[in-house]
Amino acid sequence: MEQEQTNNISTVYDPQAVEAKWYKFWEDNRLFHAEVDPQKQAFSIVIPPPNVTGQLHMGHALDNTLQDILIRFKRLQGYNTLWMPGSDHAGIATQIKVEEVLAKEGKTRYDLGRETFINRVWEWKGQYGSRITNQLRRLGASCDWERERFTMDEGCSKAVREVFVSLYEQGLIYQGHRITNWCPRCNTALSDIEVEHEEQPGHLYHVRYLVEGTDGEYVTVATTRPETILGDSGVAVHPDDGRYKHLAGKYLILPLIGRRLPLVADEYVDPSFGTGAVKITPAHDPNDFDMGLRHKLAEIVVINPDGTMAAETGKYAGMDRYECRKVLVNDLKEQGYLVKIDEHSHAVGHCQRCNTVVEPLVSKQWFVKMEQLAKPAIKAVTSGKIQFVPERFTKIYTNWLENIRDWCISRQIWWGHRIPAWYCECGEVTVSREDITVCSKCGGKVEQDPDVLDTWFSSGLWPFSTMGWPDDTAELKQFYPTSVLVTGYDIIFFWVARMIMMGLKFQENIPFKHVFIHGLVRDSQGRKMSKSLGNGIDPLEVIDKYGADTLRFMLITGNTPGNDMRFYWERVESSRNFANKIWNASRFVLMNLEGFEQDVTPDSKAFTLADRWILSRYNATVADVTRNLERFELGEAARMVYEFIWDEFCDWYIELAKSRLYNKEDDESRKVAQYLLHYVLSNIVKLLHPFMPFITEAIWQSLPHQGISIMTAGWPVEDTKLTNHEDEQLMGVIMETIKAVRNMRAEVNVHPGKKSQVILKMASCELKAKMEDNSGYIKTLAAAEPITILAASDVIPENAMTAVVSGVEIYLPLKGLIDVEKETARLNKELSNLDKELSRISGKLGNPGFTAKAPADVIEKEKAKQAEFVEKQVAIKERLEYLAQL
Template sequence: MVTSAPENPQNPADALPKSWDPSAVEAELYQGWVDAGYFRADPTSDKPGYSIVLPPPNVTGSLHMGHALDHTLMDALTRRKRMQGFEVLWLPGMDHAGIATQTVVEKQLAVDGKTKEDFGRELFIDKVWDWKRESGGTIQGQMRRIGDGVDWSRDRFTMDDGLSRAVQTIFKRMYDDGLIYRAERLVNWSPVLQTAISDIEVKFEEVEGELVSLRYGSLRDDEPHVIVATTRVETMLGDTAVAVHPDDERYRHLLGTTLEHPITGRQIPIIADEYVDPEFGTGAVKITPAHDPNDFEMGLRHNLPMPTIMDKSGKIADSGTRFDGMDRFEARVKIREELAEQGRVVAEKRPYLHSVGHSERSGETIEPRLSMQWWVKVDGLARAAGDAVRNGDTVIHPASQEPRWFAWIDNMHDWCISRQLWWGHRIPIWYGPDGEVACFGPDETAPEGWEQDPDVLDTWFSSGLWPFSTMGWPDNTPELEKFYPTSVLVTGYDILFFWVARMMMFGTYVAGDEVLRDRGERSGGEVSPKVPFKHLFLHGLVRDQFGKKMSKSRGNGIDPLDWVDRFGADALRFTLARGANPGSDLAVGEDHAQSSRNFANKLFNATKFALMNGAVVAELPVRAELTDADRWILDRLEQVRIDVDEAFEKFEFSKACETLYHFAWDEVCDWYLELAKVQLADNGPQAGNTKVVLGVVLDVLLRMLHPVIPFVTETLWKVLSGGESLVIASWPTAREVPADLDAARRIEDMQKLVTEIRRFRSDQGLKPSQKVAARMAEIGAADLTGQIPSVRSLARLTEPEDGFAATASVEVRLSRATVTVELDTSGTVDVGAEIARLRKDLVAAEKELAGTSGKLGNEAFLAKAPAPVVEKITARKQIAEEEIARINARLKELGQA
């Protein structure tokens, strides 16, 4: 425990508050960093560039735990690189979130009984911009609360003028290259939003529906007929075929024939297609090409008609039946009833559990719908994006995610990029009065009388340009020169297939662009503009403490700002970073946050104690003048620096945090501070050395912790060092001093000896503060003479006086000798407890002896085991035998022979 020293009004510790209260300092500290310009990137700097672009959160949203994890890890990377001497750009921004934003504003209008049509396109878009200005900045305030060291002067929005220019530029280039085309294809259609939506905006849920088996053709068993099963009876109005497998003998006689549709009266053919599974159901399936993805592909193969029998709102339309005008779900019931009256419902299974796609935004069931849309031809783009990873231009961390990347990128379908919305980047296609079609770029104007396509682009189209559009592309800018390609993209593996794939496709597509090509040539080929980022770090999902996915429906979501309020931003950040292993999910709960808060408190108390006792940051004394404890902690500090650097470079945030946590708590606070107290007590030259060592250790430790927990480290370091700010302080570098292995051995032996004595005291029920007279035998043989003051202080042992009579002893086997500590515990030792402790130790020793003896008696093991392994087990067996002999002897002394 860290104890308090007498107050000294001139002591630097007085500049610190009595205790650590994050809420009292975080906001002011952060604003100070921003005002000082620490986070502003200078593209004209001579420093090497390091850049990250923030995955743009939706303008409608607020930070959730996934965001908080993203931001913590990016902030840690950029803060460390800034300290290492890089010119760092962490570029913030937000996504216009077409569907989500338009939906929010439309809901506001609906409160007053208005729709967007009441205002018209231009006025409605003005209202969306008004909403964005008034309510869209929530997430920026939350980013400041967490401590994001972003360059706010470069904050971007996906519908800024500059980004709009980039969107129009790349659209025209791809259109002119034949990579963008218009075609009637099947899309995910939202009847509520009345637009096509992205795959990522479709969430599949298990629902209880019905499986109805229907009879097509004759009702007589001896006449041509087939039985098909469907969960969507209403789509039968759009059936244009029944398909069977070509090798299915049951239906071979029907191939090439037609059957009358039970309701429309159309003749529909029986076709053969290998897609059909003859083992599933009856082996026959109804084909509705305009309302099912698999049926659509089959329709293309067999040149089938593709009638659309639903309108944009999901109502039956143009079917030529009495069901026109009915909602699709009402029609499902009515059509089934009519078929039942005809005697065509052969079987019904209800409830029938199956997976159904739902709109993430509006919640309704998605309708696969044939629709005229704009598409990106992805074959070549996806191949280039895949090759970029295969060739090592972009490195995925962890490498275990590479197969998922290739499985997706190598099997992509053409991308539907048009949305039937008003808010977004309007598609730059214009139609002339005589049927002309043309694409106009940002510096071109359509002829008078031409009309622009009403659709807007998928939000992922503009966000896919994010790494270079935010730096001024297609213009040649200093930012592109300095910071592109970006150094690393940090994101969750769950959007690997959507946003990341699109950025990679666009990035590799524009690699031949003159601006970017010149960028590579000017760097002498050292910088490749082929990819938008050199490293792709994929972290897992944040789950609750039981490992379950956080969701509103489960009620287990955690608001990261709630943790900031209760525990401080550092506690939130450390909790998330400490659990962040590449590609793995992390489970967090309130206990984790409390533990992180306790860690911040521990650092605060330890540093304040050091300051109260004169710790200073200065040049280290000559190594020969330092104690074993000083050399040991400095050597451990250097090894920790090496381990932390390696972990950060591999994006192993959890390992870096664990290393720092255990070094700070277990070695600095639990051991070195206690040893320092002993050394400080002599008030001689050694005390002065210890003050410097203590200051240097804390200085380096706070520097290494700063990227993850910036607030408490900044507060402590400024007082400790007198420096301006840790944000611009230098990152610790190597100390070219060989480690003192003898000092490490002596300290480790001392720790073991103290630990065993403390364990004995605890078993005896002695109070931690109670001092006991003791004599230590063989301490010199163990090479621990210099550690005697520390052992006595830490184990609460006093020098024996005349007439000392030992009543108990503890034998501790150390690296060079077995030290016997004889204690006078008369009147304090619980004999029964001592016997119980000895018997417990005896059981453990006998178990160790049995295990080692078994291995050494196994001929097969001895034949395969390397000699060092056998030697180690032999030594363990000998130690166990000695322990058993010692314990039995002590039990005999206590009358337990």
């Protein structure tokens, strides 16, 4: 349907009014919703589900802006686009939030009991769970909100249970006593990738272990965690280490405790580290656990789940693990076992959720066997079925999967998908798709496993659980596998690898064709944004002040796949200026469309050089932007749109068209200019729409148009008939000439309203003829009158400023144009001021007191000013020498 243009957009762009209005319009008209349509080619993305506890931060803003750009681009291209939204129940993080609320009431979850506590979490989710999805709306995210999912909704929960039971039936899920990462604060096991390792200063404690049956012979071992000495069940050396060959088969005596420890040979030991002898504490170190299995050593648990010392530690029982360390080290020293303490920096594991130092502990947990699942996941990427963008992340992904350990999936918390395993006193364990109440073996009462599944277990099923699996749905048939996954490199292991493994296992197909990896948003100094540094930027504050389009465009320009980017307020201002630029240009076009007939296409023979040039440049921009979006070079695509709109359409074509728009006597030329302004503007806002959806919708709706929204207006398509490299080259020469004349006039301070004679000497007769036909552009935009065009053999004028551009020598005669005496006085005054500034800066930089104390960036700024002033000084002196010859 044809819509009437409003033709009256406000004089100043107000993002708050525009964005609220048009997002509501999009949702009211269900423009984000995708129905299954087998006749249309599908393009789908599943959102990396934000934690239900979360709120929008810059990482979310970047990630979702990238996805929205791709979705809006493909929607404009006519694809049946589905952007599946949802949120993650975030087991540990959400439970911590609710327990914090309870703590303020003086209660714990145990006071409420499991069922009541879970109800409280659901209440909390109902109150706060939509916060981040509403914030994504503020960003302009065009998700299909009608299909919004939650990892613990009925459908996703059904998928989780089906996968667990199926893997258990195939022997890929098992229970076992294994060493896991344990968080004493969250009181649960963690998987390896839920532990963040931070390099921290510490100590290396060298301790003597007496060799049994000798007269005072010792083996010295080094440890960073002396409190775990109490759990030692052996000492290991490398089998080829000659220092310990004579001790083969011997036992050592554990200091303070007196336990006999076998001295074993194991190739895991690094002879160059410490003394080459390492203590083995199987219950409290993953590598020691493996050595313990190889040598059949006891697993002695000496640290409790809450981080206190266990009863087996005697006098140390009940102490906090770090308090125990101090006391034990002192005891070792007093009894003569402590050799020395060295400073030693090492990586310490912290819980990703609460930042508590994790404790490796042996406990009974549920695990997934990963080797069988990992092999096809590796092949899917190395064969090219799934492609990482940029490709370098392929190696990171494959290296991790090639060395993967079994995945600990049980968590000792209450919020999450409860493990579907039931235990009977008879010893029977039943894993079932349906809840059971009695034992199938003896008919006795059963109790369900109290643990829940790792949050990443359910999110690993996200691409197909959100589309209705395990049911065979129409959505799965059309939208799976999805087209691309957009995510940060920090969750390749957490999420990407697991989705690939689960998709291949349960759909027998990859979950997505491309993995588009982006970096982190850092502060202007390159630091990671964090609460501790106080350097975080709230994207909602940026949106409130500048608008979502400005934030989005700032995040995308200069962004390259896989690389971190820095947040600069100057770039926000620049993006805001760009929004204002296109708004004002659109307002100018709308004000000059009086009498415009959208359905009347002028004869191309009436097109001027400028008309043909802008069409050719527009066409090249369409091709370049489309190609870069298809290659996921979104930042480069944004740059091309920006440069065309600002540099070519606004700064040149609109200026070139003004005289035709204002000329009421030449109606045909005026209508051609109107047609091209409307044609190019209505299409370039489509090119810009994926990046800046709000302002482009507002402009498009104000222009004469057909259809309900820019979102459905169709993506511009390259038309090779519009390409004209010859016209582009000629227009380029004219534009360079205009800029050169403007620069020369500015150098000698010619008043903008004063006309100046310009002489152009051409390198060829062909170019001379073309410039004569199009000299009106130079006359209009460079205040050049009269213009004299000379052939290559003509005499060069004297007493004129000169410049050279491609194929053209430009002369600006100065006689009568400027007051030489007045201009000389002005330049001498400017030179005097520069001399003073240079003297001040040189004194500053030559002062040791300043250079020793001032920050490096302040010194660099002063040096940059000095270089800039020297350059200006040289230019002014050259200009004065020139004027002296006139």
